[in-house]
Amino acid sequence: MLPTIKKTVNKLWSGVALTLLAALPALGLAAPQMNMTQGVTDISRDTYGLHMTIIWVCVAIAVIVYGVLVFSLIKYRKSKGAVPATFYHSTKAEIVWTLIPFIILIAMAIPATQVLTATYDTSDAKLDVLITGYQWRWQYRYLSGDGQEVVFFSNLSTPQEQIDNKAEKGEHYLLEVDEPLVIPVHTKVRFLLTAADVIHSWWVPAFAIKKDAIPGFVNEAWVNVNEPGIYRGQCAELCGQQHGFMPIVVKVVEQAEFDAWLAEKQAAAAAIAELTSREWTQEQLIAEGQTTYNTFCVACHQPTGLGLPPAFPALSGSPVATGPIEKHIDVVLHGRAGTAMAAYGALLNPIQLAGVITFERNALGSNRVGDMVTPAEILQAQQAAQ
Numbered sequence: 267m268l269p270t271i272k273k274t275v276n277k278l279w280s281g282v283a284l285t286l287l288a289a290l291p292a293l294g295l296a297a298p299q300m301n302m303t304q305g306v307t308d309i310s311r312d313t314y315g316l317h318m319t320i321i322w323v324c325v326a327i328a329v330i331v332y333g334v335l336v337f338s339l340i341k342y343r344k345s346k347g348a349v350p351a352t353f354y355h356s357t358k359a360e361i362v363w364t365l366i367p368f369i370i371l372i373a374m375a376i377p378a379t380q381v382l383t384a385t386y387d388t389s390d391a392k393l394d395v396l397i398t399g400y401q402w403r404w405q406y407r408y409l410s411g412d413g414q415e416v417v418f419f420s421n422l423s424t425p426q427e428q429i430d431n432k433a434e435k436g437e438h439y440l441l442e443v444d445e446p447l448v449i450p451v452h453t454k455v456r457f458l459l460t461a462a463d464v465i466h467s468w469w470v471p472a473f474a475i476k477k478d479a480i481p482g483f484v485n486e487a488w489v490n491v492n493e494p495g496i497y498r499g500q501c502a503e504l505c506g507q508q509h510g511f512m513p514i515v516v517k518v519v520e521q522a523e524f525d526a527w528l529a530e531k532q533a534a535a536a537a538i539a540e541l542t543s544r545e546w547t548q549e550q551l552i553a554e555g556q557t558t559y560n561t562f563c564v565a566c567h568q569p570t571g572l573g574l575p576p577a578f579p580a581l582s583g584s585p586v587a588t589g590p591i592e593k594h595i596d597v598v599l600h601g602r603a604g605t606a607m608a609a610y611g612a613l614l615n616p617i618q619l620a621g622v623i624t625f626e627r628n629a630l631g632s633n634r635v636g637d638m639v640t641p642a643e644i645l646q647a648q649q650a651a652q
């Protein structure tokens with residue numbers, strides 16, 4: 267009876283194991299990676315090395331302890347006539363089984379402390395990037411100190427059809443963005459992490475960085491990447507409905523390429539700043555705003571400005587778009603919580619914002635209020651709110 271059961275169980279088990287293995291490729295899991303990645307920085311490799319050292323210490327302890335256990339069970343079994351010892355206390359044994367684990371723990375603490383100390387040493391960074399988590403996108407701000415700050419949002423760029431299962435999913439499904447973080451290779455870069463709304467967490471496995479981004483706090487991390495490439499990660503803190511839709515993409519490039527990229531970004535930022543402080547006429551703002559409206563607002567509020575009530579309200583004749591301008595600015599900058607009307611204050615630049623508001627008040631549908639708001643005023647409103 268017993269051998270038959272054993273045989274059946276064995277057969278079943280090997281059948282299940284083989285089926286699972288055979289099914290892996292079909293599931294797109296040809297080479298499942300069980301272990302953590304070694305990554306592309308010295309720290310990530312040290313972390314991996316530490317992890318492996320500790321694993322093997324644990325394996326050795328397990329083999330020795332279970333080895334002695336199994337050996338004793340077999341060698342000193344009752345049927346062989348083993349007689350139990352009768353002593354209650356052994357100072358010698360107690361010293362040995364306290365001392366050995368103590369030495370093992372110290373031996374593990376030394377490399378662990380070394381790696382941790384290095385991980386937390388953010389000194390002497392060549393570049394500082396402030397990373398801010400938003401629901402649901404990351405913002406990167408290159409801190410330069412010379413007023414030439416480069417700042418942008420990094421948004422998920424996976425097409426909605428793929429998410430809705432209406433198109434085949436791409437290679438980097440939910441791990442792709444419109445604008446990646448760009449940093450130079452072989453350079454110590456310090457990240458300052460915070461959040462604007464709820465707790466997020468910036469996680470890039472290849473860098474061995476997973477750091478919480480907490481409103482009101484600034485956490486630090488750093489990286490010095492050894493190999494140019496594109497590295498991907500995700501928000502690792504459950505931060506709301508679209509937590510899975512705020513991936514991280516880091517593009518690591520040669521210093522020269524980075525310098526060129528940064529210069530280009532700085533020039534663009536300077537151009538916007540220059541345009542923001544410039545004098546604007548109502549006609550210029552309306553022209554600017556028409557473009558912005560057609561890109562960002564038209565889908566819901568429609569070309570006529572009549573919207574698609576009741577889902578999307580009409581702006582033509584709306585009390586907001588024809589009433590006091592402060593209210594209009596407020597809705598566009600901060601959105602309406604809990605509705606499809608997003609806060610555009612962080613998504614559009616002051617020129618686009620001033621343009622679209624002026625356009626909505628003076629050229630959309632039947633609206634002819636006659637007033638305007640300048641980019642400089644929008645900038646002021648934003649700075650006052652900070």
Ligand SMILES: [Cu+2]
Nearest residue numbers: 466467501505
């Ligand atoms: Cu998040």
